[in-house]
Amino acid sequence: MMEQKPISQAIIKRLPRYYRYLGELIAQGVERISSNEFSKLMGVTASQIRQDLNNFGGFGQQGYGYNVKNLYMEIGKILGIDRVHNIVVIGAGNFGRALAGYSDFERRGFRIKALFDRDPKKVGTDINGIEVYPIDQVQDYIRKNNIEIVALTVPKDAAIALAQTLVGTGIKGIWNFAHTDLRVPKDIIVENVHLSESLMRLSYNIVHRDKVLK
Amino acid sequence: MMEQKPISQAIIKRLPRYYRYLGELIAQGVERISSNEFSKLMGVTASQIRQDLNNFGGFGQQGYGYNVKNLYMEIGKILGIDRVHNIVVIGAGNFGRALAGYSDFERRGFRIKALFDRDPKKVGTDINGIEVYPIDQVQDYIRKNNIEIVALTVPKDAAIALAQTLVGTGIKGIWNFAHTDLRVPKDIIVENVHLSESLMRLSYNIVHRDKVLK
Numbered sequence: 024m025m026e027q028k029p030i031s032q033a034i035i036k037r038l039p040r041y042y043r044y045l046g047e048l049i050a051q052g053v054e055r056i057s058s059n060e061f062s063k064l065m066g067v068t069a070s071q072i073r074q075d076l077n078n079f080g081g082f083g084q085q086g087y088g089y090n091v092k093n094l095y096m097e098i099g100k101i102l103g104i105d106r107v108h109n110i111v112v113i114g115a116g117n118f119g120r121a122l123a124g125y126s127d128f129e130r131r132g133f134r135i136k137a138l139f140d141r142d143p144k145k146v147g148t149d150i151n152g153i154e155v156y157p158i159d160q161v162q163d164y165i166r167k168n169n170i171e172i173v174a175l176t177v178p179k180d181a182a183i184a185l186a187q188t189l190v191g192t193g194i195k196g197i198w199n200f201a202h203t204d205l206r207v208p209k210d211i212i213v214e215n216v217h218l219s220e221s222l223m224r225l226s227y228n229i230v231h232r233d234k235v236l237k
Numbered sequence: 238m239m240e241q242k243p244i245s246q247a248i249i250k251r252l253p254r255y256y257r258y259l260g261e262l263i264a265q266g267v268e269r270i271s272s273n274e275f276s277k278l279m280g281v282t283a284s285q286i287r288q289d290l291n292n293f294g295g296f297g298q299q300g301y302g303y304n305v306k307n308l309y310m311e312i313g314k315i316l317g318i319d320r321v322h323n324i325v326v327i328g329a330g331n332f333g334r335a336l337a338g339y340s341d342f343e344r345r346g347f348r349i350k351a352l353f354d355r356d357p358k359k360v361g362t363d364i365n366g367i368e369v370y371p372i373d374q375v376q377d378y379i380r381k382n383n384i385e386i387v388a389l390t391v392p393k394d395a396a397i398a399l400a401q402t403l404v405g406t407g408i409k410g411i412w413n414f415a416h417t418d419l420r421v422p423k424d425i426i427v428e429n430v431h432l433s434e435s436l437m438r439l440s441y442n443i444v445h446r447d448k449v450l451k
Contacts, residue, residue, distance in 0.1 A: 030445075030448075035438055035441050035442070036434075036438065038437070038441065039431070039433070039434035039437040039438065040431075040434065042437065043416065043417075043433075043434070066418075101441065102437045102440055102441045102444075103440040103441055103443065103444030103445070104437060104440055108440055108443075116335070116338075117331055117332075117334045117335030117338055118331075118332075118335045120331045120335075121330070121331030121332045121334075121335055122432075124330075124331055125432075127416065127433060128433065128436060131433060131436070131437070132440075133436055133440075171443065172439065172443070195443045195446070196439045196440075196442070196443045198435070198436065198439055202257065202341065203257075204280075210446065212439060212442040212443050212446055214435055214436070214438055214439035214442070216430070216432065216435055217253070217254075218336075218339075218342075218430065219253065219257075219341060219342065219345060220250075220253035220254065220257070221412070221428055221430055222342060222345070222347055222412065222428070223252070223253040223256065223316045223318060223345070224249055224250065224253065224428055225386065225410045225412055225426060225428035226316055226317040226318055226322055226346075226347075226410075227249050227252065227315065227316045227317055228249070228410070228426040228428070229317060229322075229385065229386070229409045229410045229426050230316075230317030231244075231317070232409070232424065232426055234244075
């Protein structure tokens with residue numbers, strides 16, 4: 024499939040949600056769905072869905088709706104999850120362990136290959152069959168094992184220092200759980216999971232909910 | 238402070254980041270900052286910052302810039318984190334334990350009071366001093382302890398069922414880590430942390446990075 028124009032990050036944010044709903048429809052045995060039904064299910068307008076999918080060449084057929092399995096696979100391709108991405112997790116604390124224990128990622132083509140920690144007591148243990156290695160082996164491991172993504176689940180200062188040591192190893196992305204912005208060259212994509220900020224948005228929307236609901 | 242008009246979710250998404258940078262400036266002993274310096278630091282345009290803050294009445298003074306501490310406190314008020322929010326976590330697995338162990342939340346006015354789990358082996362244990370209670374006591378606990386927010390760190394199907402049992406307990410928000418959308422009355426605010434979707438956005442931006450970088 025060819026893409027004509029650059030896709031906005033707003034659309035990219037919505038695509039995984041389409042993918043999730045389509046996966047659920049497949050699990051329920053639904054083979055096709057009209058743009059209106061799909062819109063009702065997802066709580067967005069049918070025209071929004073059509074506009075979003077038109078960025079990738081459409082997929083809908085007039086009077087037929089969407090072929091669920093086909094659309095699911097095409098969106099999977101667009102998201103790049105039709106192939107495996109190898110991941111290592113730095114930080115074998117609770118968050119690192121939670122990521123390693125979460126089998127749902129693997130189902131979507133993400134494979135956590137190893138964890139790294141600076142605590143000698145954690146090194147050599149395993150989480151869900153995934154081994155914990157000493158932190159000073161991480162660059163070498165990345166180079167030898169075709170690792171694309173590093174998940175950083177370490178405190179802020181450690182994350183900033185570690186991100187610098189990862190530059191030049193060939194990684195393509197950092198999944199950053201530290202409460203800071205990382206400064207790395209542009210060819211390393213950073214995706215932030217800032218939990219404190221998520222909690223502050225929740226707080227805002229609670230405190231101002233009369234206004235939010237209007 | 239009075240707010241005139243409804244604030245867009247896009248601005249609400251940016252406010253916690255302003256708050257984080259201002260907190261770091263305070264830690265560094267910076268007392269005031271020009272709109273241009275602040276803009277450079279945050280990597281957004283000065284006019285974006287001015288526009289965002291104008292929604293709340295400004296704060297900047299011509300030729301002086303922003304008073305860092307004042308702006309920090311005002312944004313804290315807007316975000317509703319100038320007062321304590323009591324939280325319980327349902328699910329004492331790795332994610333629940335990670336949340337309970339994360340002291341940074343407390344610093345920001347969020348206080349995790351208890352965990353709940355259906356596993357009798359976990360009940361009665363504690364994480365970071367926070368006790369694990371049986372899941373069937375959660376409604377009662379919420380009512381008696383002025384709990385505003387429930388963090389759901391349980392699998393999808395359990396999350397959907399649990400969300401229904403929380404309606405009417407008086408909670409104001411659900412911090413949802415389950416990979417599903419929850420359907421609850423509008424007066425309960427749901428803030429989703431969908432990690433799989435975050436990972437898919439990272440995958441998209443890696444696979445299409447030549448286009449993304451252009």
